[in-house]
Amino acid sequence: MTGILFNFEEEFKLSIDSIDQEHAKLVNTLNDVYTLLNQGKKDQARMTLRDVLAAYVEEHFSNEEKFMESINFPQLNEHKLIHDNFKRGFVDSLPLIDSYDDAAFRNTLTDTYTWIINHIGRTDKKYADFAKLRS
Numbered sequence: 771m772t773g774i775l776f777n778f779e780e781e782f783k784l785s786i787d788s789i790d791q792e793h794a795k796l797v798n799t800l801n802d803v804y805t806l807l808n809q810g811k812k813d814q815a816r817m818t819l820r821d822v823l824a825a826y827v828e829e830h831f832s833n834e835e836k837f838m839e840s841i842n843f844p845q846l847n848e849h850k851l852i853h854d855n856f857k858r859g860f861v862d863s864l865p866l867i868d869s870y871d872d873a874a875f876r877n878t879l880t881d882t883y884t885w886i887i888n889h890i891g892r893t894d895k896k897y898a899d900f901a902k903l904r905s
Contacts, residue, residue: 774801775883782890784898789837792830793890796822800882816875820867823882827857834894841904843897852893856885 776782778797783790799822806815831853838846859881866874 775804776801776886782886784894786837786898786901789834789894789898792826792833793894796826796830796882797886797890800879800886803879812875813870816867816870819875819879819882820864823860823878824864827853827860831857837901838897841897841901843900845896849893849897852889856881856889 776797778790778794782793782797784793799818803815803819806812806818835846835850835853838849843849860878863874863878867878
């Protein structure tokens, strides 16, 4: 099985350059992890996902929340709670991922896949649409 899981440009672009660049990084990382797993490079896939997510939950969530503040997005607090829940789940799984726990890696991989579809693909579109109305 080869190919990619997601085509960022077609499926997830919000037309907010700074946010799109950060989202593309996560989507491309999941595509890279998928490729590595198909090549039998599970340890490299594990560390790639772990390292990118560790930076992503800090940097991207902060940047996205600042953007939502700048446009006075009315659902900012709800959005922050969603970020906090994802971040907490990932941070709690780090020791297990670092100890090569396959179940924790699979769960994180599944959570990231679901996050891209539901959060980037649906939830983030709400503030993107709001931003378009304000400009």
